Amino acid sequence: MKIMSEPSYLALYRSGELQKRAARVTAMLECCRVCPRDCRVDRTRGKRGYCRTGRYASVASIGPHFGEEAPLVGFGGSGTIFFSSCNLLCTFCQNYEISHFNEGAEVQPHELVDMMLRLERAGCHNINLVTPSHVVPQILEALPLAVEGGLRLPLVYNTGGYDCVETLKLLRGVVDIYMPDFKFWDPGAAKVFCNAPDYPDRARAAIREMHSQVGDLVTDSRGVAVKGILVRHLVMPEDTCGTAEIMSFLASEISPDTSVNIMDQYYPCYRACEDRRISRRITRGEYARALSRLRMPGSRRSVRHKCGTGVFVRTSASGVLGRKNLTGRTPSLSWTPTAEKGMLGYTMIAIVHSACPWGTDALGVVVEVDVHAGLPGFSIVGLPDNVVKESRERIRSAIINSGLEFPPRRITVNLAPADRKKEGGVFDLPICIAVLCALGIVPQERISGLMFIGELGLDGGVRPVRGAISAAFLAGKQEFRGVVCPETNAGEAALSGVKVWPVRDIKEIVQYLRTSLPDPYTALPPLKEPGEEALPDLADITGQDLSKRALEIAAAGGHNILFLGPPGAGKSMLAKRMPSILPPLSREEFLECTRIYSAAGRLGKGPLSTSRPFRSPHHTISDAGLIGGGSIPAPGEITLSHNGVLFLDELPEFRRSALESLRQPLEEGSVTISRANGVLSFPARFQLIGAMNPCPCGFLGHPSRECRCTPTQLSRYRTRVSGPLLDRIDLHVWVDPVDASQVLSRKSASASSSIRLRVEKARAVQEERGCLNAHIPEQKIEKICRIDAQAGKLLVQAMKTWSLSMRGFKRVMKVARSIADLDGSPDVRSDHLAEALQYRPELAKTLS
Numbered sequence: 142m143k144i145m146s147e148p149s150y151l152a153l154y155r156s157g158e159l160q161k162r163a164a165r166v167t168a169m170l171e172c173c174r175v176c177p178r179d180c181r182v183d184r185t186r187g188k189r190g191y192c193r194t195g196r197y198a199s200v201a202s203i204g205p206h207f208g209e210e211a212p213l214v215g216f217g218g219s220g221t222i223f224f225s226s227c228n229l230l231c232t233f234c235q236n237y238e239i240s241h242f243n244e245g246a247e248v249q250p251h252e253l254v255d256m257m258l259r260l261e262r263a264g265c266h267n268i269n270l271v272t273p274s275h276v277v278p279q280i281l282e283a284l285p286l287a288v289e290g291g292l293r294l295p296l297v298y299n300t301g302g303y304d305c306v307e308t309l310k311l312l313r314g315v316v317d318i319y320m321p322d323f324k325f326w327d328p329g330a331a332k333v334f335c336n337a338p339d340y341p342d343r344a345r346a347a348i349r350e351m352h353s354q355v356g357d358l359v360t361d362s363r364g365v366a367v368k369g370i371l372v373r374h375l376v377m378p379e380d381t382c383g384t385a386e387i388m389s390f391l392a393s394e395i396s397p398d399t400s401v402n403i404m405d406q407y408y409p410c411y412r413a414c415e416d417r418r419i420s421r422r423i424t425r426g427e428y429a430r431a432l433s434r435l436r437m438p439g440s441r442r443s444v445r446h447k448c449g450t451g452v453f454v455r456t457s458a459s460g461v462l463g464r465k466n467l468t469g470r471t472p473s474l475s476w477t478p479t480a481e482k483g484m485l486g487y488t489m490i491a492i493v494h495s496a497c498p499w500g501t502d503a504l505g506v507v508v509e510v511d512v513h514a515g516l517p518g519f520s521i522v523g524l525p526d527n528v529v530k531e532s533r534e535r536i537r538s539a540i541i542n543s544g545l546e547f548p549p550r551r552i553t554v555n556l557a558p559a560d561r562k563k564e565g566g567v568f569d570l571p572i573c574i575a576v577l578c579a580l581g582i583v584p585q586e587r588i589s590g591l592m593f594i595g596e597l598g599l600d601g602g603v604r605p606v607r608g609a610i611s612a613a614f615l616a617g618k619q620e621f622r623g624v625v626c627p628e629t630n631a632g633e634a635a636l637s638g639v640k641v642w643p644v645r646d647i648k649e650i651v652q653y654l655r656t657s658l659p660d661p662y663t664a665l666p667p668l669k670e671p672g673e674e675a676l677p678d679l680a681d682i683t684g685q686d687l688s689k690r691a692l693e694i695a696a697a698g699g700h701n702i703l704f705l706g707p708p709g710a711g712k713s714m715l716a717k718r719m720p721s722i723l724p725p726l727s728r729e730e731f732l733e734c735t736r737i738y739s740a741a742g743r744l745g746k747g748p749l750s751t752s753r754p755f756r757s758p759h760h761t762i763s764d765a766g767l768i769g770g771g772s773i774p775a776p777g778e779i780t781l782s783h784n785g786v787l788f789l790d791e792l793p794e795f796r797r798s799a800l801e802s803l804r805q806p807l808e809e810g811s812v813t814i815s816r817a818n819g820v821l822s823f824p825a826r827f828q829l830i831g832a833m834n835p836c837p838c839g840f841l842g843h844p845s846r847e848c849r850c851t852p853t854q855l856s857r858y859r860t861r862v863s864g865p866l867l868d869r870i871d872l873h874v875w876v877d878p879v880d881a882s883q884v885l886s887r888k889s890a891s892a893s894s895s896i897r898l899r900v901e902k903a904r905a906v907q908e909e910r911g912c913l914n915a916h917i918p919e920q921k922i923e924k925i926c927r928i929d930a931q932a933g934k935l936l937v938q939a940m941k942t943w944s945l946s947m948r949g950f951k952r953v954m955k956v957a958r959s960i961a962d963l964d965g966s967p968d969v970r971s972d973h974l975a976e977a978l979q980y981r982p983e984l985a986k987t988l989s
């Protein structure tokens with residue numbers, strides 16, 4: 142048969158016939174006999190008949206629908222316009238909110254035109270007019286305007302089957318695809334459930350007329366329907382629908398090649414429970430018996446699973462004709478119990494891989510979805526937190542609002558491993574894909590080897606999640622094909638080197654999975670180089686040469702530093718300029734920091750920074766905020782400072798317990814947090830900068846102000862920072878207030894950029910040795926921090942004079958090594974050691 146290249150109504154439009162029919166439709170409404178209800182009311186004057194629809198049509202929803210029959214859905218979806226109300230009003234209506242309760246809004250003809258054109262622009266294959274029997278005049282009225290607007294899609298007349306032949310004759314040459322229901326064969330049943338005892342007669346006559354207009358279903362080379370009739374039959378409990386008689390009628394009086402969709406999704410809705418016969422779902426046996434009617438001698442019918450989009454099978458008496466479906470799968474070739482399994486909904490299991498943040502790494506999670514018959518429900522197991530549990534509502538709304546079908550089934554989701562707590566919205570997308578896969582809308586083989594992450598909005602949009610880069614690294618490690626992630630996360634995920642497919646909404650990913658994935662995303666996220674950031678410069682600070690020198694030494698060797706001094710001396714200003722003299726992050730450090738910030742949800746939308754992190758938490762911070770914590774531990778400030786600087790201003794004001802918890806990470810460069818859900822280790826290799834006043838009033842040791850603190854106050858203040866913590870700080874620097882003469886001096890200070898060059902040079906030497914001086918292992922101190930004889934004498938003297946502990950001794954050696962590196966000296970000389978010693982007076986001694 143010749144495949145049509147344009148819808149039939151265009152020829153009618155060119156002949157002027159379409160416009161003539163449109164001009165006559167208002168008269169049809171003046172004494173309405175549009176449908177078999179024959180109400181004869183004047184709808185143009187606001188009178189309403191059985192369908193409760195007046196002069197203009199009402200529309201409940203529009204959108205691309207991917208849950209319709211595969212030949213209608215194709216690749217771009219069926220462009221559905223769902224009209225409100227109905228002329229049948231079945232007691233068991235599956236869409237009773239729209240039909241009985243008239244959900245929707247009245248639309249003028251130009252608005253209806255606009256809807257059709259929007260669906261065409263959205264890439265749909267057809268305009269699917271759902272429940273159109275009572276609004277045929279309004280459709281005809283709008284169609285010429287739509288043609289003038291550019292509409293070129295075939296019309297699908299998706300009706301309940303209760304249509305007047307006279308009205309259908311007006312649609313000859315207008316509608317290309319008819320999709321009528323044939324609900325009941327028995328007039329008694331039609332009377333009880335639809336208040337339409339003439340329904341069987343009307344449906345038979347209507348289907349004859351439709352078939353005479355368009356013939357059997359024809360698809361193009363892609364398998365997309367272009368013309369013909371496709372009959373739907375909903376199997377009802379206790380065969381109240383009369384399946385055998387209907388199939389026999391279609392085979393003998395319409396065509397042995399009639400395409401039929403035998404639907405199994407009956408579910409007692411609205412007032413169905415008032416009648417015992419239809420107050421339950423159908424059984425396997427009932428559906429199997431309905432299917433067996435398809436094999437009646439002489440019948441050759443096309444059948445499609447309602448829940449198995451893409452499986453499109455043609456059976457015939459002489460054998461079975463297999464046909465490739467739209468997704469490229471070879472369909473089942475006969476109605477075996479296995480083939481029926483999906484339709485009957487015994488058990489359909491889909492598996493999708495995902496991952497969630499686990500510390501700064503990712504935990505691989507397998508999402509298993511089981512969809513089967515039974516009381517409708519949606520449960521999630523596998524230790525989900527409340528956010529994960531709430532994903533049920535997001536997924537349901539997102540699927541429906543994406544124009545996909547969400548049939549009433551019993552859905553069970555398992556998140557494995559089941560003994561690890563799962564939190565966050567990251568599982569929305571994988572669960573949604575698994576549900577769609579189990580329902581047959583997405584083929585399982587297309588999702589294998591992919592990892593899915595993403596949170597869903599109610600409109601089907603995919604929102605960013607935490608830890609996308611770690612998930613992508615995990616996907617690469619486990620040799621996945623790639624990661625499907627929210628568009629916003631694509632850049633960070635691409636840093637891992639695995640293939641990334643960003644998605645904006647469910648419709649987009651469903652389309653990809655039903656056809657083919659596009660080229661993977663390759664663009665890396667924009668980076669902010671250190672020079673591009675306006676960091677505060679050390680040149681802004683007048684005087685304070687000793688403090689600046691100490692800052693340079695600390696930057697060169699990665700040492701911790703403590704600034705002591707009265708209020709206003711410039712301690713905070715000095716600390717905040719540390720990032721400006723530190724070298725930029727290496728690639729490994731940058732990836733580490735990006736993973737940490739991604740896991741903490743702090744990446745932000747702008748370019749990623751290659752400068753070293755600088756964190757300055759307030760002194761009221763909790764222990765968990767500083768170290769990390771939560772039921773599933775999240776990174777704290779020390780981890781956010783990894784590879785950078787942690788500045789604690791007003792050090793004694795921090796909680797003692799919080800400060801003490803710094804001791805382990807300062808030594809080991811990591812922190813280990815144990816919770817009931819597991820033990821997590823976070824990186825925490827940071828430089829600590831502390832700032833504090835010498836006493837509660839701040840003026841102890843001030844050159845011109847008098848300290849008014851009592852000895853008791855002083856003693857209490859000193860004990861707030863423990864000796865072991867102070868001992869882990871390599872450089873103690875007294876910051877005097879700047880002298881007035883220095884403020885007015887025009888002597889220019891060194892800029893941060895020149896200091897950074899010296900720091901980078903010193904660090905390069907240390908990198909060759911294997912690590913920064915602050916992290917030299919104990920057993921290597923003697924070898925790396927080699928001192929000459931004069932320096933050795935000086936060190937012995939200092940140890941005696943100041944009673945240096947062994948830890949203090951080692952720290953002095955490391956600081957001296959950094960000074961020597963800045964000096965470009967292979968050995969630590971006495972002048973290097975002497976300078977290092979001047980940063981070593983313990984706090985207590987300074988105060989005394």
Ligand code: SF4
Pocket residue numbers: 173174175176177178179180181182189190191192193194228274275276
């Ligand atoms: S279209 Fe509505 S008003 Fe007209 S006959 Fe049918 S039910 Fe009655």
